[in-house]
Amino acid sequence: MTGDSDAMDEIDETDDDADKYTEVIHATGHEHVSAAHASTFEITTDDYLTPAGDCILAIDADRAPADFDPEFVAACRDADATITVTVEADGHRESVTGRGHPDLEFTNERSAVGRTSDYVxxxxxxxxxxxxxxxxxxxLVAALASGAETTVTLTVE
Known part of the structure; x- marks a missing residue:
């Protein structure tokens, strides 16, 4: 019976991993990255940034919400889901955690926005x-402002 118990433990660990979904976006920083916005942060597929875009962390993203896997999207639509967004550039890394919402659409083809509010x-x-x-x-912001290559990882569990 001990062998069966060990097998169950392994299955349980695998099941924990199965409850995590991940999306990765590759983007680039820009000289106008100021990261000054108080309620949002954004990654955009646009290839430019003006000084007014104070929530934008990176541009020229290779993916947008409309490109995300349907299973990832479904998991994010759970109000109890924990979503972690990790931004990495030039050896610096920062993670921000929030939650899912049943009304999340994931249909935009340009920008991915994180919000401190419940606005969707x-x-x-x-x-x-x-x-x-x-x-x-x-x-990290200084690295982004210097145009560093950026990896943004979104994980939902």
Whole structure:
């Protein structure tokens, strides 16, 4: 029986991993990244950034919410889901955690937006975020402002 118990433990561990879904976006920083916005942060497929875009962390993203796997999207639509967004650039890394929402659409083909509020539109990928653009580590922001290659990993569980 001990062997069966060990097998069950392994299955349980696999099941825990099966409850996690991940999406990865590759993007680039830009000289106008200021990360000053108090309630949102954004990754965009646009290939430009003006100084007014103070929530944008990276541009020229290779993917947008409309490209995400349907299983990932379904998991994010659970109000009890925990969504973690990790931004990495030039050796710096910061994670922000929020939650899912039943009204998340994942239909936007340009931008992925994290929000500290509960507001949802077609760009929203996480609500109730623990912080917005202004909360990101300033060394990471400096790397983004220098145009560093950026990896954004979204995980839902």
């Amino acid at each position: 539109d077609d760009r929203t990928v996480v609500v109730g975020a623990s912080f917005a653009a202004e909360g990101f580590d300033r060394e």
